[in-house]
Amino acid sequence: MNELREFELSKEYRDRFQQALDQRDETFIRTSLEEVNPADITTLLYEFTSEESKYVLDILPLETRAEIINGLDSDTRTRFVKVYTPEELSAIVNQLASDDAADILNELPVRESEEVLARLDPDLRAQVVDLLRYDEHIAGGLMAKELIKARENWTVGQCVEEIRKQAENVTTFYAVWVVDEADKLLGKVSLQKLIVTEPGTLIKDIYEGEIVSVETYLEEREVAEIMKKYDLESVPVVNVQGQLVGRITIDDVVDVITEQAEEDRQAMAGIAEDVEEDDSVWRNTRARLPWLLVGIFGGVLSARFMGVFQVEIERIAAIAFFVPLIQATGGNVGIQSSSLVVQSLANPSFVDEGLWVRLRKVSLVALLNGLFLSLLVMGATSLIFGFDKLTVVVSLALFCVVVFASLVGTVTPLILNRFGFNPALASGPFITTTNDLLGLAIYFLIVSLLL
Amino acid sequence: MNELREFELSKEYRDRFQQALDQRDETFIRTSLEEVNPADITTLLYEFTSEESKYVLDILPLETRAEIINGLDSDTRTRFVKVYTPEELSAIVNQLASDDAADILNELPVRESEEVLARLDPDLRAQVVDLLRYDEHIAGGLMAKELIKARENWTVGQCVEEIRKQAENVTTFYAVWVVDEADKLLGKVSLQKLIVTEPGTLIKDIYEGEIVSVETYLEEREVAEIMKKYDLESVPVVNVQGQLVGRITIDDVVDVITEQAEEDRQAMAGIAEDVEEDDSVWRNTRARLPWLLVGIFGGVLSARFMGVFQVEIERIAAIAFFVPLIQATGGNVGIQSSSLVVQSLANPSFVDEGLWVRLRKVSLVALLNGLFLSLLVMGATSLIFGFDKLTVVVSLALFCVVVFASLVGTVTPLILNRFGFNPALASGPFITTTNDLLGLAIYFLIVSLLL
Numbered sequence: 001m002n003e004l005r006e007f008e009l010s011k012e013y014r015d016r017f018q019q020a021l022d023q024r025d026e027t028f029i030r031t032s033l034e035e036v037n038p039a040d041i042t043t044l045l046y047e048f049t050s051e052e053s054k055y056v057l058d059i060l061p062l063e064t065r066a067e068i069i070n071g072l073d074s075d076t077r078t079r080f081v082k083v084y085t086p087e088e089l090s091a092i093v094n095q096l097a098s099d100d101a102a103d104i105l106n107e108l109p110v111r112e113s114e115e116v117l118a119r120l121d122p123d124l125r126a127q128v129v130d131l132l133r134y135d136e137h138i139a140g141g142l143m144a145k146e147l148i149k150a151r152e153n154w155t156v157g158q159c160v161e162e163i164r165k166q167a168e169n170v171t172t173f174y175a176v177w178v179v180d181e182a183d184k185l186l187g188k189v190s191l192q193k194l195i196v197t198e199p200g201t202l203i204k205d206i207y208e209g210e211i212v213s214v215e216t217y218l219e220e221r222e223v224a225e226i227m228k229k230y231d232l233e234s235v236p237v238v239n240v241q242g243q244l245v246g247r248i249t250i251d252d253v254v255d256v257i258t259e260q261a262e263e264d265r266q267a268m269a270g271i272a273e274d275v276e277e278d279d280s281v282w283r284n285t286r287a288r289l290p291w292l293l294v295g296i297f298g299g300v301l302s303a304r305f306m307g308v309f310q311v312e313i314e315r316i317a318a319i320a321f322f323v324p325l326i327q328a329t330g331g332n333v334g335i336q337s338s339s340l341v342v343q344s345l346a347n348p349s350f351v352d353e354g355l356w357v358r359l360r361k362v363s364l365v366a367l368l369n370g371l372f373l374s375l376l377v378m379g380a381t382s383l384i385f386g387f388d389k390l391t392v393v394v395s396l397a398l399f400c401v402v403v404f405a406s407l408v409g410t411v412t413p414l415i416l417n418r419f420g421f422n423p424a425l426a427s428g429p430f431i432t433t434t435n436d437l438l439g440l441a442i443y444f445l446i447v448s449l450l451l
Numbered sequence: 452m453n454e455l456r457e458f459e460l461s462k463e464y465r466d467r468f469q470q471a472l473d474q475r476d477e478t479f480i481r482t483s484l485e486e487v488n489p490a491d492i493t494t495l496l497y498e499f500t501s502e503e504s505k506y507v508l509d510i511l512p513l514e515t516r517a518e519i520i521n522g523l524d525s526d527t528r529t530r531f532v533k534v535y536t537p538e539e540l541s542a543i544v545n546q547l548a549s550d551d552a553a554d555i556l557n558e559l560p561v562r563e564s565e566e567v568l569a570r571l572d573p574d575l576r577a578q579v580v581d582l583l584r585y586d587e588h589i590a591g592g593l594m595a596k597e598l599i600k601a602r603e604n605w606t607v608g609q610c611v612e613e614i615r616k617q618a619e620n621v622t623t624f625y626a627v628w629v630v631d632e633a634d635k636l637l638g639k640v641s642l643q644k645l646i647v648t649e650p651g652t653l654i655k656d657i658y659e660g661e662i663v664s665v666e667t668y669l670e671e672r673e674v675a676e677i678m679k680k681y682d683l684e685s686v687p688v689v690n691v692q693g694q695l696v697g698r699i700t701i702d703d704v705v706d707v708i709t710e711q712a713e714e715d716r717q718a719m720a721g722i723a724e725d726v727e728e729d730d731s732v733w734r735n736t737r738a739r740l741p742w743l744l745v746g747i748f749g750g751v752l753s754a755r756f757m758g759v760f761q762v763e764i765e766r767i768a769a770i771a772f773f774v775p776l777i778q779a780t781g782g783n784v785g786i787q788s789s790s791l792v793v794q795s796l797a798n799p800s801f802v803d804e805g806l807w808v809r810l811r812k813v814s815l816v817a818l819l820n821g822l823f824l825s826l827l828v829m830g831a832t833s834l835i836f837g838f839d840k841l842t843v844v845v846s847l848a849l850f851c852v853v854v855f856a857s858l859v860g861t862v863t864p865l866i867l868n869r870f871g872f873n874p875a876l877a878s879g880p881f882i883t884t885t886n887d888l889l890g891l892a893i894y895f896l897i898v899s900l901l902l
Contacts, residue, residue: 037663039680164647172684173643174625191642192624196615212488228709229490231522231702233623233684250701251682257705258679261712262794268719269790269878270783281812285819288787295783296824299776300831306772307836313768320764320771321757325750327775328887331782332721332746332880336739339720343713361732368736373747380751385758427720429783436779 014047021052030059038067046076050083066095069104078107086112090119098124099144099252102131130245139223140216142256143237143246148176150203152186157199159189172249174233178207183243185236187211213238216245221260224253264342267422268335270294270429291429298433302440309444312451318385319447322394323440329373329398330405330439331432337362337409338426345413345423359410366406374399393450397443404442405435465498472503481510489518497527501534517546520555526730529558537563541570549575550595550703553582582697590674591667593707594688594697599627601654603637608650610640623700625684629658634694636687638662664689667696672711675704715793718873719786721745721880742880749884753891760895763902769836770898773845774891780824780849781856781890782883788813788860789877796864796874810861817857825850844901848894855893856886 020028033041033056041060045053045068057065069092072080081089081104093101093116101120105113105128117125127145134140148166150159159176175188187209197206213236214223227235227250237246270291279287306313306320313320378395385391412431413423471479484492484507492511496504496519508516520543523531532540532555544552544567552571556564556579568576578596585591599617601610610627626639638660648657664687665674678686678701688697721742730738757764757771764771829846836842863882864874 035661037661037681039682160646163643174684191646192614195611195642195646210486210488228705230488231490233625233701250684250705254679254701254705254708257708257712261708261715264712265715265719265790265794265875265878268716269786271787271790281815281819284791284812284816285823288784288816288820289823291787292780292783292820292824293827295779296776296828296831299773299779300828300835302775302779303769303772303832304835306775307769310768313771314765317761317764317768317771318754318758320768320774321754322750323771323774324753324757324778324887324891325747327778328746328750328753328884329743331883332743333739335720336722336742339716339722340735343716361735364732365735365739368732369739369743372736372740373743376744377747377751380747381754384751384755424716427716432782433779436775440775 017044018048021048021055024055026059029056033060038064039071042068042071045072050080053080054083062091063095066092070096070100074103074107077104081108086115086119090116094121094124097144097146098127098131099142099246102128102141103136105132106136134216137220138216139214139218139220139237139248140246142220142223142252143216143248145246146173147236147244147247148173149179149183149244150176150189152178152180152202152204152207154203155199156194156197156201156203156206159194159203160199163194173247174249177236177244177247178203179244182241185211185213185238185242185244188236211236214248215240220256223248224256224260227253263422264424267424268339268427294429294433298436301437305437305440305444309447312447316390316451318390319451322381322390322397323443325377325394326397326401326439326443327436330401330435333366333369333402333405334409334431334435335427337366337406338413338423338431341410341413342423342427345417359407362406362410363403366403369406370399370402373402389451393446394443396450397439397446400442400446401435401439404438408434408438468495469499472499472506475506477510480507484511489515490522493519493522496523501531504531505534513542514546517543521547521551525554525558528555532559537566537570541567545572545575548595548597549578549582550593550697553579553592554587556583557587585667588671589667590665590669590671590688590699591697593671593674593703594667594699596697597624598687598695598698599624600630600634600695601627601640603629603631603653603655603658605654606650607645607648607652607654607657610645610654611650614645623702624698625700628687628695628698629654630695636662636664636689636693636695639687662687665699666691671707674699675707675711678704714873715875718875719790719878745884746880749887752888756888756891756895760898763898767841767902769841770902773832773841773848774894776828776845777848777852777890777894778887781852781886784817784820784853784856785860785882785886786878788817788857789864789874789882792861792864793874793878796868810858813857813861814854817854820857821850821853824853840902844897845894847901848890848897851893851897852886852890855889859885859889 017029017032019025020032041056041064045056048056057068060068069077069081084092089104089112093104096104101124105116108116117128120128130145131141131143136142146166148159148163150162154162163176173191175190176194177188178186180186187207188211189203189207193206212226212230212232214226216237216239218226223235226232227248232250234247234249236244237248239245271287272290306323309319374395377398378391381391381394409426409431412434413426416426417423468480468483470476471483492507492515496507499507508519511519520528520532535543540555540563544555547555552575556567559567568579571579581596582592582594587593597617599610599614601613605613614627624642626641627645628639629637631637638658639662640654640658644657663677663681663683665677667688667690669677674686677683678699683701685698685700687695688699690696722738723741757774760770825846828849829842832842832845860877860882863885864877867877868874
């Protein structure tokens with residue numbers, strides 16, 4: 001066995017490769033990539049222009065070429081495939097499984113997609129056309145059409161014969177699906193079982209009938225939850241008539257989970273579009289602006305609000321000193337609360353405690369934290385500024401802010417979730433800005449009442 | 452086939468079940484759970500006390516019982532298994548695969564772990580003892596020992612015979628691993644290949660030699676990356692001598708990815724321990740305090756700092772009005788920057804652009820955002836408060852804060868990562884507090900220079 005060839009791209013190798021590209025040194029490129037895993041060649045190609053990458057790929061066998069293009073992330077691929085003619089592209093897509101083929105066609109402009117589609121092998125074309133009907137983010141959009149179907153009255157031997165016939169089309173599979181004459185899903189036989197069973201045995205005597213399946217319209221998030229919960233490596237997809245129409249494998253679900261984690265992170269950080277650090281400067285700037293504007297708006301509103309208390313601040317400047325403390329704490333508490341809710345929404349296997357139980361508990365935690373923090377601040381400010389009426393005002397305001405920010409942080413993601421938005425948005429600048437303003441209002445309310 | 456029995460736990464059913472529990476109504480419990488998937492029974496048990504859950508589990512077959520306990524999340528299980536004697540527990544653990552067995556033993560206090568271990572079947576015991584040597588978060592701690600090994604000179608028929616023998620121990624497997632006499636990993640044969648190959652064929656003529664493997668000490672994060680990158684459903688684990696010692700399947704990696712997404716989210720939200728919304732009030736309070744204290748400390752420091760400018764603020768109260776604007780923008784920009792870095796650290800397949808290229812780009816984005824925002828604020832404040840020297844001071848300060856906060860936000864996660872901390876911590880209260888103080892300092896510096 002070869003050691004895991006972790007393809008560390010050194011600066012030297014990259015320069016040497018660039019040189020080979022400039023000189024169109026086909027021999028160097030071919031030999032240096034010969035034993036490299038396609039997934040690593042993908043990494044390498046992120047370094048070069050589309051034209052250069054195409055030159056490299058054209059040197060490689062068609063199958064490898066297809067695998068590499070399939071491995072590109074969606075954004076890069078959308079840009080990259082523009083250098084191919086529909087003829088070239090259809091030759092590449094012909095090498096792929098139906099779900100991967102459909103993904104690539106989905107990324108093309110309609111006219112090109114049609115042109116590539118028209119040139120595909122008839123079998124693949126029929127499968128892809130079927131898949132293109134589904135939205136990308138539901139089970140129908142995740143599934144592949146390639147699968148092995150067996151009838152109840154087949155023998156194990158017949159089943160193996162069928163696998164042999166289809167082995168070329170179906171790249172990875174973990175089970176044979178058993179269907180009736182109307183293609184209704186009945187159950188499955190694992191490959192392990194097939195291997196250890198006598199060829200003469202009837203499928204109906206060995207298949208598992210109690211299996212989990214998903215319907216085409218199920219949201220990808222839910223498909224991922226189900227596969228995780230029941231620990232499935234593949235799940236059959238059925239239409240509303242219960243007919244087997246495809247299968248989803250765990251590697252697709254890994255992609256779904258990874259993407260969702262990234263979406264949540266961007267929502268929490270207040271980044272508006274799907275953007276990566278290595279995207280262009282302009283795209284990065286644009287993706288950040290919307291939420292920054294929300295913050296600016298909140299800041300200007302804060303300034304306007306504090307303007308109302310100009311006389312008080314001019315009289316006792318110390319009032320203003322504690323605004324950062326009040327706002328920072330409100331923001332932090334709000335984010336903590338909302339992200340705990342987001343987390344419990346992401347684990348729906350836990351029985352929902354109901355809104356009231358949840359709020360009672362959140363309030364208790366808030367009261368405890370508020371009490372502790374306000375006592376602490378009372379002590380600290382007394383030591384630094386001396387104990388006076390303002391100390392009491394600040395501590396009391398802090399306590400109220402912690403409690404209110406907890407409630408806002410808890411309720412906002414629940415509301416967002418109810419109306420179909422990503423609840424993680426609530427852990428972003430949205431909640432911080434709201435809590436900043438809320439905190440300021442509470443503080444100055446108490447100032448004007450007590451001071 | 453049965454429809455996917457999505458086990459929706461209605462309040463009525465829960466109450467009926469509680470009643471059955473109170474009356475020790477074994478018949479109701481047994482019949483109502485008969486056709487339910489163990490994963491769903493797990494969900495149900497989160498509703499009842501440990502003693503009640505044990506009563507339910509004792510009614511079920513040993514195998515189902517083991518599957519349910521295996522499916523509990525680690526915290527719940529640690530609490531739950533306390534109701535079992537070492538005898539009962541070892542009977543349960545005996546039903547599990549070696550990796551799951553090792554996980555449970557890892558959660559037990561040392562003495563009980565020893566007692567359970569002593570009662571395990573000798574084969575499983577040996578495997579578990581071996582696994583317990585590894586840290587939970589490296590490949591050795593993720594892997595299972597159950598796997599099918601074949602020699603090069605075996606025939607496919609011999610291999611199938613071996614699978615038949617081991618079928619009971621190895622629950623899920625996707626390939627047969629080929630080793631030499633010294634147990635050194637040579638390659639693999641997929642189950643698909645075994646099924647379609649004539650029994651007389653020699654393994655050495657059909658096995659794939661170029662396969663990816665991982666070493667026992669590889670971090671789980673990296674194992675997950677490798678399996679995602681090369682699209683593997685299982686990966687063999689070798690020791691430093693290249694000997695095959697175990698295998699990791701994709702479902703383990705799904706758990707790793709999910710856990711890490713949760714950890715990152717908690718780090719970003721400033722929650723110190725692994726805590727869930729439905730944990731106790733006290734645990735929730737404690738998990739939130741540390742980062743809140745960081746915020747409070749920052750707030751008190753801000754107050755102290757503003758105290759230095761008391762005279763200025765008493766003269767022009769409006770100086771204080773813009774503190775929230777400056778701080779909020781600094782915080783938002785910092786979090787955006789750091790989370791983009793965190794994301795690019797999580798996708799190491801992209802070629803590292805190097806620190807300087809990265810900083811140059813971040814600076815450009817920061818300059819653009821800063822310019823735009825400060826012009827906007829200049830316009831807005833001129834409209835609201837009228838244009839004066841303070842307008843210029845605020846806009847200039849805002850510009851500087853955006854640029855500095857971007858740099859801090861970019862550099863902090865890189866430093867954390869370098870020293871082995873979770874870089875996502877940088878997107879939490881840590882960076883916000885730092886940027887709050889930094890923003891304040893920049894603002895008052897400009898105030899004291901220009902006003």
